[in-house]
Amino acid sequence: MYPSRPSARPKTRRTVRLLALGLMIFLAAVAAAFGHRSRDGASPPPEALWSSSPASPSPSPTSEAPPSKTPPKRRAELGVADGVVPYGVTVFDDTVPAVTNLDPDLLAALRRAATDAAHEGIEFYVNSGWRSAKYQDSLFRRAVSEYGSEAAATRWVATAETSLHVAGEAADIGHSDATSWLSGHGARYGLCQIYRNEPWHYELRPDAVQRGCPRMYADPAHDPRMRR
Template sequence: MPPVFPGTVFTPSVDDGFIEDGVQVSLWDDDLPAISRLNPELLAAMRAAEARAADDGIRLGVTSGWRSAAYQQWLLDDRIASVGEETARAYVATPEQSRHVSGDAIDIGPVDAQYWLISYGSEFGICQTYGNEPWHFELATTPGSECPPMRTDANG
Protein backbone atom coordinates (compact mmCIF):
# COMPACT_ATOMS: atom_id res chain seq x y z
CA MET A 1 0.00 0.00 0.00
CA PRO A 2 1.46 3.40 -0.92
CA PRO A 3 2.00 5.77 2.02
CA VAL A 4 -0.84 8.18 2.66
CA PHE A 5 0.51 11.60 3.53
CA PRO A 6 -1.44 14.05 5.66
CA GLY A 7 -3.61 16.19 3.42
CA THR A 8 -3.48 13.68 0.58
CA VAL A 9 -6.91 12.82 -0.77
CA PHE A 10 -7.15 9.04 -1.06
CA THR A 11 -9.09 7.62 -3.98
CA PRO A 12 -9.53 3.84 -4.03
CA SER A 13 -8.32 2.10 -7.16
CA VAL A 14 -8.54 -1.39 -8.63
CA ASP A 15 -5.31 -2.17 -6.72
CA ASP A 16 -7.21 -1.49 -3.46
CA GLY A 17 -9.89 -3.98 -4.45
CA PHE A 18 -12.23 -1.19 -5.55
CA ILE A 19 -15.31 -2.27 -7.52
CA GLU A 20 -17.62 0.51 -8.66
CA ASP A 21 -21.12 0.81 -7.23
CA GLY A 22 -23.59 -1.18 -9.30
CA VAL A 23 -20.90 -3.36 -10.89
CA GLN A 24 -20.69 -7.11 -10.32
CA VAL A 25 -17.51 -8.96 -11.27
CA SER A 26 -16.94 -12.67 -11.74
CA LEU A 27 -15.43 -15.09 -9.23
CA TRP A 28 -13.00 -15.91 -12.05
CA ASP A 29 -11.71 -12.34 -12.56
CA ASP A 30 -8.27 -13.27 -11.23
CA ASP A 31 -6.69 -10.11 -12.64
CA LEU A 32 -8.64 -8.09 -10.04
CA PRO A 33 -7.03 -7.90 -6.57
CA ALA A 34 -10.61 -7.88 -5.17
CA ILE A 35 -10.75 -11.54 -6.30
CA SER A 36 -7.14 -12.71 -6.37
CA ARG A 37 -6.37 -11.55 -2.80
CA LEU A 38 -9.31 -13.39 -1.24
CA ASN A 39 -8.53 -16.29 1.10
CA PRO A 40 -8.02 -19.19 -1.38
CA GLU A 41 -10.31 -21.44 0.67
CA LEU A 42 -13.15 -18.90 0.49
CA LEU A 43 -12.63 -18.40 -3.23
CA ALA A 44 -12.61 -22.17 -3.90
CA ALA A 45 -15.80 -22.64 -1.86
CA MET A 46 -17.51 -19.76 -3.69
CA ARG A 47 -16.52 -21.18 -7.07
CA ALA A 48 -17.90 -24.59 -6.10
CA ALA A 49 -21.13 -22.94 -4.94
CA GLU A 50 -21.33 -20.97 -8.17
CA ALA A 51 -21.17 -24.18 -10.23
CA ARG A 52 -24.13 -25.56 -8.25
CA ALA A 53 -26.04 -22.28 -8.43
CA ALA A 54 -25.65 -22.27 -12.20
CA ASP A 55 -27.64 -25.53 -12.29
CA ASP A 56 -30.49 -23.53 -10.75
CA GLY A 57 -30.06 -20.70 -13.25
CA ILE A 58 -28.48 -18.41 -10.67
CA ARG A 59 -25.37 -16.32 -11.31
CA LEU A 60 -23.29 -15.24 -8.31
CA GLY A 61 -21.92 -11.73 -8.95
CA VAL A 62 -19.26 -10.20 -6.74
CA THR A 63 -19.92 -6.62 -5.60
CA SER A 64 -16.98 -6.53 -3.15
CA GLY A 65 -14.18 -8.88 -2.16
CA TRP A 66 -10.74 -8.19 -0.71
CA ARG A 67 -10.16 -4.52 0.20
CA SER A 68 -7.00 -2.70 1.22
CA ALA A 69 -6.96 -1.16 4.69
CA ALA A 70 -6.88 2.31 3.12
CA TYR A 71 -9.97 1.52 1.04
CA GLN A 72 -11.80 0.20 4.11
CA GLN A 73 -10.94 3.35 6.07
CA TRP A 74 -12.14 5.46 3.13
CA LEU A 75 -15.46 3.54 3.10
CA LEU A 76 -15.88 4.08 6.84
CA ASP A 77 -15.01 7.78 6.68
CA ASP A 78 -17.35 8.27 3.71
CA ARG A 79 -20.24 6.54 5.51
CA ILE A 80 -19.66 8.45 8.74
CA ALA A 81 -19.74 11.70 6.75
CA SER A 82 -23.10 10.81 5.21
CA VAL A 83 -25.03 9.01 7.98
CA GLY A 84 -23.10 9.66 11.19
CA GLU A 85 -20.83 7.47 13.23
CA GLU A 86 -23.36 5.17 14.93
CA THR A 87 -25.20 4.13 11.77
CA ALA A 88 -21.96 3.90 9.78
CA ARG A 89 -20.37 1.52 12.27
CA ALA A 90 -23.35 -0.84 12.02
CA TYR A 91 -22.48 -1.46 8.37
CA VAL A 92 -18.80 -0.68 7.90
CA ALA A 93 -16.10 -2.28 10.05
CA THR A 94 -12.80 -0.63 10.84
CA PRO A 95 -9.76 -1.75 8.78
CA GLU A 96 -8.54 -3.69 11.83
CA GLN A 97 -11.82 -5.59 12.18
CA SER A 98 -12.91 -5.94 8.57
CA ARG A 99 -13.10 -9.47 7.19
CA HIS A 100 -12.82 -7.94 3.71
CA VAL A 101 -9.36 -6.54 4.53
CA SER A 102 -8.20 -9.99 5.67
CA GLY A 103 -9.64 -11.56 2.51
CA ASP A 104 -12.21 -13.59 4.45
CA ALA A 105 -15.45 -11.97 3.25
CA ILE A 106 -17.26 -11.46 -0.03
CA ASP A 107 -20.35 -9.46 -0.99
CA ILE A 108 -22.69 -11.05 -3.53
CA GLY A 109 -25.51 -9.89 -5.79
CA PRO A 110 -28.10 -9.74 -7.18
CA VAL A 111 -30.87 -10.50 -4.67
CA ASP A 112 -31.73 -13.93 -6.13
CA ALA A 113 -28.07 -14.94 -5.74
CA GLN A 114 -28.13 -13.77 -2.12
CA TYR A 115 -31.25 -15.87 -1.43
CA TRP A 116 -29.61 -18.86 -3.11
CA LEU A 117 -26.43 -18.58 -1.03
CA ILE A 118 -28.38 -18.05 2.20
CA SER A 119 -30.33 -21.26 1.40
CA TYR A 120 -27.53 -23.50 0.09
CA GLY A 121 -24.21 -21.86 1.01
CA SER A 122 -23.73 -23.99 4.14
CA GLU A 123 -23.24 -27.04 1.90
CA PHE A 124 -19.99 -25.32 0.96
CA GLY A 125 -19.23 -23.86 4.40
CA ILE A 126 -20.47 -20.42 3.34
CA CYS A 127 -22.69 -18.41 5.68
CA GLN A 128 -24.36 -15.02 5.99
CA THR A 129 -22.67 -13.68 9.12
CA TYR A 130 -24.41 -10.32 9.78
CA GLY A 131 -28.20 -10.15 10.22
CA ASN A 132 -28.37 -6.75 8.55
CA GLU A 133 -26.22 -7.68 5.51
CA PRO A 134 -27.87 -10.37 3.33
CA TRP A 135 -25.15 -9.76 0.72
CA HIS A 136 -22.15 -10.50 2.97
CA PHE A 137 -20.75 -14.05 3.22
CA GLU A 138 -17.85 -15.74 4.95
CA LEU A 139 -16.55 -19.28 5.41
CA ALA A 140 -18.12 -19.93 8.80
CA THR A 141 -19.02 -23.61 9.10
CA THR A 142 -17.90 -27.09 8.12
CA PRO A 143 -19.38 -27.90 4.69
CA GLY A 144 -22.73 -29.59 5.22
CA SER A 145 -23.18 -28.27 8.76
CA GLU A 146 -25.48 -25.52 9.99
CA CYS A 147 -24.31 -21.94 10.00
CA PRO A 148 -23.59 -20.33 13.39
CA PRO A 149 -25.96 -17.67 14.75
CA MET A 150 -25.51 -14.36 12.94
CA ARG A 151 -24.10 -11.27 14.56
CA THR A 152 -26.58 -8.38 14.58
CA ASP A 153 -24.33 -6.06 12.57
CA ALA A 154 -20.73 -5.14 11.84
CA ASN A 155 -20.51 -3.54 15.28
CA GLY A 156 -21.68 -6.62 17.22
Protein backbone atom coordinates in the same frame (compact mmCIF):
# COMPACT_ATOMS: atom_id res chain seq x y z
CA MET B 1 -65.67 87.43 -61.95
CA TYR B 2 -62.99 84.92 -62.13
CA PRO B 3 -64.14 81.35 -61.73
CA SER B 4 -63.74 80.15 -58.12
CA ARG B 5 -60.86 77.69 -57.21
CA PRO B 6 -61.77 74.25 -55.89
CA SER B 7 -61.28 73.90 -52.16
CA ALA B 8 -57.95 72.26 -51.07
CA ARG B 9 -59.48 70.65 -47.96
CA PRO B 10 -60.73 67.41 -49.58
CA LYS B 11 -57.30 66.84 -51.11
CA THR B 12 -55.66 67.30 -47.72
CA ARG B 13 -57.98 64.76 -46.11
CA ARG B 14 -57.23 62.29 -48.87
CA THR B 15 -53.48 62.73 -48.37
CA VAL B 16 -53.78 62.16 -44.62
CA ARG B 17 -55.82 59.02 -45.17
CA LEU B 18 -53.26 57.67 -47.63
CA LEU B 19 -50.40 58.39 -45.25
CA ALA B 20 -52.22 56.70 -42.35
CA LEU B 21 -53.01 53.67 -44.50
CA GLY B 22 -49.37 53.43 -45.61
CA LEU B 23 -48.18 53.68 -42.02
CA MET B 24 -50.56 50.91 -40.96
CA ILE B 25 -49.33 48.66 -43.78
CA PHE B 26 -45.71 49.35 -42.80
CA LEU B 27 -46.33 48.58 -39.14
CA ALA B 28 -48.19 45.38 -40.04
CA ALA B 29 -45.26 44.25 -42.19
CA VAL B 30 -42.76 44.97 -39.41
CA ALA B 31 -44.89 43.10 -36.86
CA ALA B 32 -45.21 40.08 -39.15
CA ALA B 33 -41.48 39.98 -39.76
CA PHE B 34 -40.73 40.25 -36.04
CA GLY B 35 -43.21 37.52 -35.21
CA HIS B 36 -41.70 35.20 -37.81
CA ARG B 37 -38.22 35.74 -36.34
CA SER B 38 -39.52 35.14 -32.82
CA ARG B 39 -40.99 31.82 -33.84
CA ASP B 40 -38.06 30.55 -35.87
CA GLY B 41 -34.95 32.24 -34.57
CA ALA B 42 -35.61 33.51 -31.08
CA SER B 43 -33.02 32.99 -28.37
CA PRO B 44 -33.81 30.18 -25.90
CA PRO B 45 -34.98 31.10 -22.42
CA PRO B 46 -32.16 31.73 -19.92
CA GLU B 47 -32.60 28.38 -18.16
CA ALA B 48 -31.93 26.58 -21.44
CA LEU B 49 -28.47 28.13 -21.50
CA TRP B 50 -27.50 26.75 -18.11
CA SER B 51 -25.12 23.84 -18.49
CA SER B 52 -25.09 20.97 -16.06
CA SER B 53 -22.47 18.34 -15.50
CA PRO B 54 -23.31 14.98 -17.06
CA ALA B 55 -24.70 12.53 -14.55
CA SER B 56 -22.08 10.29 -13.07
CA PRO B 57 -22.55 6.57 -13.83
CA SER B 58 -23.96 4.60 -10.95
CA PRO B 59 -21.23 2.79 -9.22
CA SER B 60 -21.56 -0.86 -8.63
CA PRO B 61 -22.33 -1.65 -4.99
CA THR B 62 -18.99 -2.03 -3.24
CA SER B 63 -19.58 -1.34 0.44
CA GLU B 64 -21.57 -2.82 3.26
CA ALA B 65 -23.50 0.39 3.78
CA PRO B 66 -26.72 1.16 1.88
CA PRO B 67 -26.37 3.41 -1.19
CA SER B 68 -25.46 6.98 -0.26
CA LYS B 69 -25.51 10.33 -2.01
CA THR B 70 -22.31 11.36 -0.26
CA PRO B 71 -19.28 10.46 -2.40
CA PRO B 72 -16.38 8.88 -0.54
CA LYS B 73 -13.49 11.27 0.03
CA ARG B 74 -10.45 10.88 -2.21
CA ARG B 75 -12.39 8.46 -4.40
CA ALA B 76 -10.22 9.46 -7.33
CA GLU B 77 -7.18 8.04 -5.54
CA LEU B 78 -8.78 4.61 -5.20
CA GLY B 79 -8.79 2.05 -7.95
CA VAL B 80 -8.97 -1.61 -8.83
CA ALA B 81 -5.63 -2.20 -7.10
CA ASP B 82 -7.28 -1.11 -3.82
CA GLY B 83 -10.17 -3.53 -4.22
CA VAL B 84 -12.62 -1.34 -6.12
CA VAL B 85 -14.70 -3.75 -8.23
CA PRO B 86 -15.71 -2.91 -11.80
CA TYR B 87 -19.31 -3.74 -12.60
CA GLY B 88 -19.97 -7.28 -13.77
CA VAL B 89 -17.08 -9.10 -12.05
CA THR B 90 -17.87 -12.69 -11.07
CA VAL B 91 -16.24 -15.07 -8.60
CA PHE B 92 -14.38 -16.65 -11.53
CA ASP B 93 -12.49 -13.49 -12.47
CA ASP B 94 -8.73 -14.02 -12.20
CA THR B 95 -7.63 -10.45 -12.96
CA VAL B 96 -9.32 -8.33 -10.28
CA PRO B 97 -7.51 -8.09 -6.89
CA ALA B 98 -10.84 -7.92 -5.03
CA VAL B 99 -11.34 -11.54 -6.14
CA THR B 100 -7.83 -12.95 -6.40
CA ASN B 101 -6.77 -11.59 -2.98
CA LEU B 102 -9.59 -13.38 -1.17
CA ASP B 103 -8.66 -16.21 1.17
CA PRO B 104 -8.06 -19.21 -1.14
CA ASP B 105 -10.45 -21.48 0.78
CA LEU B 106 -13.21 -18.87 0.71
CA LEU B 107 -12.72 -18.30 -3.00
CA ALA B 108 -12.73 -22.04 -3.73
CA ALA B 109 -15.99 -22.48 -1.81
CA LEU B 110 -17.58 -19.56 -3.66
CA ARG B 111 -16.55 -21.03 -7.00
CA ARG B 112 -17.92 -24.47 -6.13
CA ALA B 113 -21.22 -22.95 -5.10
CA ALA B 114 -21.33 -20.72 -8.18
CA THR B 115 -20.68 -23.71 -10.46
CA ASP B 116 -23.67 -25.55 -9.01
CA ALA B 117 -25.89 -22.45 -9.02
CA ALA B 118 -25.09 -21.90 -12.69
CA HIS B 119 -27.07 -25.05 -13.51
CA GLU B 120 -30.11 -23.08 -12.34
CA GLY B 121 -29.18 -20.04 -14.39
CA ILE B 122 -27.78 -18.11 -11.41
CA GLU B 123 -24.49 -16.23 -11.59
CA PHE B 124 -22.45 -15.04 -8.59
CA TYR B 125 -21.24 -11.47 -8.96
CA VAL B 126 -18.74 -9.92 -6.59
CA ASN B 127 -19.89 -6.52 -5.40
CA SER B 128 -16.95 -6.31 -3.03
CA GLY B 129 -14.27 -8.69 -1.86
CA TRP B 130 -10.76 -8.00 -0.64
CA ARG B 131 -10.08 -4.30 0.06
CA SER B 132 -6.94 -2.37 0.86
CA ALA B 133 -6.75 -0.68 4.25
CA LYS B 134 -6.87 2.68 2.47
CA TYR B 135 -10.10 1.76 0.71
CA GLN B 136 -11.65 0.46 3.93
CA ASP B 137 -10.65 3.60 5.80
CA SER B 138 -12.26 5.70 3.06
CA LEU B 139 -15.50 3.72 3.38
CA PHE B 140 -15.48 4.06 7.15
CA ARG B 141 -14.93 7.82 7.08
CA ARG B 142 -17.72 8.10 4.55
CA ALA B 143 -20.04 6.16 6.85
CA VAL B 144 -19.13 8.36 9.83
CA SER B 145 -20.00 11.43 7.77
CA GLU B 146 -23.23 9.85 6.60
CA TYR B 147 -24.48 8.49 9.94
CA GLY B 148 -23.08 11.15 12.23
CA SER B 149 -20.81 9.15 14.54
CA GLU B 150 -18.36 6.26 14.59
CA ALA B 151 -20.74 4.22 16.73
CA ALA B 152 -23.52 4.53 14.15
CA ALA B 153 -21.12 3.88 11.28
CA THR B 154 -19.95 0.55 12.74
CA ARG B 155 -23.42 -0.91 12.18
CA TRP B 156 -22.50 -0.97 8.49
CA VAL B 157 -18.77 -0.56 7.97
CA ALA B 158 -15.82 -1.91 9.94
CA THR B 159 -12.61 -0.03 10.56
CA ALA B 160 -9.56 -0.96 8.52
CA GLU B 161 -8.12 -2.69 11.61
CA THR B 162 -11.12 -4.99 12.12
CA SER B 163 -12.51 -5.44 8.59
CA LEU B 164 -12.81 -9.01 7.32
CA HIS B 165 -12.64 -7.57 3.81
CA VAL B 166 -9.16 -6.21 4.44
CA ALA B 167 -8.19 -9.67 5.70
CA GLY B 168 -9.67 -11.20 2.53
CA GLU B 169 -12.11 -13.29 4.56
CA ALA B 170 -15.43 -11.83 3.37
CA ALA B 171 -17.18 -11.24 0.08
CA ASP B 172 -20.29 -9.25 -0.78
CA ILE B 173 -22.21 -11.27 -3.35
CA GLY B 174 -24.82 -10.13 -5.85
CA HIS B 175 -27.34 -10.13 -7.30
CA SER B 176 -30.40 -10.89 -5.18
CA ASP B 177 -31.01 -14.22 -6.90
CA ALA B 178 -27.48 -15.32 -5.91
CA THR B 179 -27.87 -14.28 -2.27
CA SER B 180 -31.26 -15.96 -2.16
CA TRP B 181 -29.69 -19.16 -3.50
CA LEU B 182 -26.87 -18.97 -0.95
CA SER B 183 -29.36 -18.41 1.84
CA GLY B 184 -30.84 -21.82 1.08
CA HIS B 185 -27.76 -23.74 -0.08
CA GLY B 186 -24.66 -21.91 1.16
CA ALA B 187 -24.15 -23.98 4.32
CA ARG B 188 -23.32 -27.13 2.35
CA TYR B 189 -20.29 -25.21 0.97
CA GLY B 190 -19.44 -23.65 4.33
CA LEU B 191 -20.69 -20.26 3.13
CA CYS B 192 -22.69 -18.32 5.71
CA GLN B 193 -24.42 -14.99 5.99
CA ILE B 194 -22.98 -13.41 9.13
CA TYR B 195 -25.02 -10.25 9.65
CA ARG B 196 -28.80 -10.06 9.56
CA ASN B 197 -28.74 -6.57 8.07
CA GLU B 198 -26.33 -7.58 5.28
CA PRO B 199 -27.77 -10.41 3.18
CA TRP B 200 -24.92 -9.97 0.69
CA HIS B 201 -22.02 -10.48 3.16
CA TYR B 202 -20.68 -14.07 3.19
CA GLU B 203 -17.80 -15.66 5.07
CA LEU B 204 -16.42 -19.18 5.21
CA ARG B 205 -17.49 -21.37 8.12
CA PRO B 206 -16.19 -24.92 7.35
CA ASP B 207 -18.16 -26.42 10.27
CA ALA B 208 -21.39 -25.30 8.61
CA VAL B 209 -21.13 -28.22 6.19
CA GLN B 210 -21.97 -30.57 9.09
CA ARG B 211 -23.63 -28.30 11.65
CA GLY B 212 -25.24 -25.55 9.61
CA CYS B 213 -24.45 -21.86 9.77
CA PRO B 214 -24.14 -20.18 13.18
CA ARG B 215 -26.71 -17.71 14.42
CA MET B 216 -26.34 -14.34 12.70
CA TYR B 217 -25.39 -11.11 14.43
CA ALA B 218 -27.92 -8.30 14.10
CA ASP B 219 -25.22 -6.13 12.50
CA PRO B 220 -21.40 -5.74 12.61
CA ALA B 221 -21.58 -3.64 15.79
CA HIS B 222 -22.68 -6.80 17.65
CA ASP B 223 -19.77 -8.88 16.33
CA PRO B 224 -17.04 -9.30 19.00
CA ARG B 225 -14.40 -9.37 16.25
CA MET B 226 -15.22 -5.73 15.45
CA ARG B 227 -14.14 -4.64 18.95
CA ARG B 228 -10.49 -5.60 18.67
